[in-house]
Amino acid sequence: MTSKVVEKGKSVKPTKPRPDFPLFIHQSGGGRWCKKVRGRFCYFGKVADDPEGKAALEKWLDEKDDLLAGRTPRKKREGLTVADLVNHYLTTKERMRDNGEIAKRTYEDYYTVCERIIRVFGKNRIVDDLVASDFATLRSDFAETRGPHSLAGDITRVRCVFKYGYDEGLLDRPIRYGQSFARPSHKVLRKAKQAGVDKIFSAKEIKRLINAAGPQMKAMILLACNTGFGNGDLGRLPTGAVNLKTGWVDYPRPKTGIERRCPLWAETIKAIKKYLPKRPQPTDKSVEYLLFLTAKGNCWTKDHADNPIAKEFSKLQKEVGTFKKGRGFYALRHTFQTIGDGSRDPVAVKYLMGHAADASDMGSVYREHVEDERLQAVVNTVHAWLYPPKKKPR
Numbered sequence: 001m002t003s004k005v006v007e008k009g010k011s012v013k014p015t016k017p018r019p020d021f022p023l024f025i026h027q028s029g030g031g032r033w034c035k036k037v038r039g040r041f042c043y044f045g046k047v048a049d050d051p052e053g054k055a056a057l058e059k060w061l062d063e064k065d066d067l068l069a070g071r072t073p074r075k076k077r078e079g080l081t082v083a084d085l086v087n088h089y090l091t092t093k094e095r096m097r098d099n100g101e102i103a104k105r106t107y108e109d110y111y112t113v114c115e116r117i118i119r120v121f122g123k124n125r126i127v128d129d130l131v132a133s134d135f136a137t138l139r140s141d142f143a144e145t146r147g148p149h150s151l152a153g154d155i156t157r158v159r160c161v162f163k164y165g166y167d168e169g170l171l172d173r174p175i176r177y178g179q180s181f182a183r184p185s186h187k188v189l190r191k192a193k194q195a196g197v198d199k200i201f202s203a204k205e206i207k208r209l210i211n212a213a214g215p216q217m218k219a220m221i222l223l224a225c226n227t228g229f230g231n232g233d234l235g236r237l238p239t240g241a242v243n244l245k246t247g248w249v250d251y252p253r254p255k256t257g258i259e260r261r262c263p264l265w266a267e268t269i270k271a272i273k274k275y276l277p278k279r280p281q282p283t284d285k286s287v288e289y290l291l292f293l294t295a296k297g298n299c300w301t302k303d304h305a306d307n308p309i310a311k312e313f314s315k316l317q318k319e320v321g322t323f324k325k326g327r328g329f330y331a332l333r334h335t336f337q338t339i340g341d342g343s344r345d346p347v348a349v350k351y352l353m354g355h356a357a358d359a360s361d362m363g364s365v366y367r368e369h370v371e372d373e374r375l376q377a378v379v380n381t382v383h384a385w386l387y388p389p390k391k392k393p394r
Contacts, residue, residue, distance in 0.1 A: 017053050023060060035060060037067045066122050082130075083123035085165045086114040092164070103255055105232070113157040116141065127162075127171060132178025139181050148184040149193075155183050199331040200338050203386045205322045212320045215275040216292060217312060221332065222268040223249075225386060226379065227260075228336035228353050231309045231329050235301030239291045244269050253354030260354045263376050265383050336382060343381040348374040 016024065023044060026034035031047040033056035042063075044056035063073035090111060097107040120138045121130065135158075142154050162175040201209075210221055220234050229237070232254060241251040247264045272291075282288045283297040292300055300309050310328045317323035333353075340349045351370045 021053060021057070023053060023056055033060075035067075038070055042067055065124070069119065069122060071120075071122055079126040079128050080165070080170055081123060082118055082121045082125045082127060085127055085170060086118060086161065088168065088170060089161050089164050090114055103232075106255075109153075110157055110160075113154055114161065116154075117158060117161065127165065127175075128173075130175065132176060132180065135177045135181035148188050152183040152189065155181065199327050199334040201322070201327075201331060201335050203388075206332075206335070206386060208320045208322060209316060213316055215271070215278050217316060219268070219271040219275045220292060220309065220329075221313075222265070222271045224329065224332035225336060225382065226265050226268045227262040228333050228340070230333045231307050232301050233354075234292055235290075235299060235307075235309060237291045238289045240289065242272065242291060244272060256354055258354040260352060261372070261375065262352055263372070263379050265379070267387070339382045339385045340378045342385070343378040345374055345378060348378045351375065352378055 023033045023035050025047055026032050026041060026043070033044040033047060033050065033053055035042050035044070044059045047053075050056050066073040093102065093107050093110050096102045097104055117138065120141050121134060138158065139151075139155065142151050146154060158181075159177070162171070165171040166174050206221070206225060210218055213221060223229055223234060223237075227249060229251075233251070236254050237251060242249045242264075244264075247269060248261060249264060250261050252259050279291075280293045280295055280297045282290070282293055287293060287297070287299050290299060294300055294308060301307075307329075310330070313329040314323060337349065337353060340352065343349065348370050352375060
């Protein structure tokens with residue numbers, strides 16, 4: 001069936017080639033193929049020039065993704081597309097993930113950012129065609145759902161994707177992002193932190209949580225307070241890394257691979273010993289080495305924000321009345337850093353936290369180890385804060 005404009009010398013109203021044809025005929029301009037997208041009319045040529053709508057349909061299909069996303073369709077030309085760049089980048093990151101060079105969670109963060117890049121720019125957009133205004137639009141899209149700190153991380157990841165394209169020779173020139181595509185200023189980040197929840201627990205709150213927790217969560221909380229371990233650290237903690245006889249744990253941080261060695265409190269050792277007889281049976285050999293297992297015998301660490309340890313800890317917080325939105329299990333690591341700084345030995349605190357050195361910290365490059373006595377002093381400082389010595393009666 002074709003659109004009829006003239007029949008037996010009489011003018012008739014044009015019709016669609018078939019009932020399910022995605023375009024309709026708008027009578028303006030003598031009749032044009034049309035589609036209403038996001039509240040406005042988009043035209044795809046005159047019906048008189050294309051009565052069967054074949055060219056109009058082809059144009060609609062070419063421009064459909066851009067129009068539905070609110071983007072201005074660009075003329076198709078040869079070159080590296082956004083989808084090509086993203087696929088090359090993620091393939092490289094997949095290999096690094098599989099080789100253990102980056103964490104699965106890190107890969108997931110890159111993947112999420114790449115999904116956003118494709119959604120905003122369009123998969124068929126030529127990378128060389130991107131200009132500063134496009135990146136300003138991308139930043140605004142991120143800012144709609146991300147806070148200043150998360151936005152800063154996302155912008156860094158986006159820049160990594162396009163820098164990869166230039167470094168690998170996929171692009172002939174570096175990308176010009178424009179001044180608008182900048183990380184939030186330090187002032188904005190400071191204000192956001194001040195406006196947010198104070199991510200630290202009081203000693204009284206931690207004791208309430210410890211007293212109400214079951215054997216496994218109690219051991220986790222004490223380890224976090226004692227060593228500064230985070231959710232992921234505890235979820236991947238091997239049983240062999242914890243020596244209950246010597247009272248030390250030797251465990252490189254999974255996220256950075258930085259060596260860590262930490263003395264354990266008597267309370268922590270006691271809690272772990274009490275938990276071990278009740279440790280769930282592992283589901284398979286791949287998790288047998290882990291100290292902590294879920295009730296079903298699985299690994300606690302997941303590769304997304306819905307962290308099981310965080311969920312269980314939030315339930316416990318609500319039970320004892322310490323829950324504050326934005327202050328979860330990871331805030332125990334914030335607490336360790338904050339109280340541990342009172343030892344006045346930032347090098348030892350940094351070592352215990354497993355923080356990687358930045359470009360200006362040449363001392364970390366040359367430093368071979370930190371003495372056990374200094375590590376013990378930091379841990380003792382936190383212990384004295386949580387369990388202050390009882391005053392002797394006069």
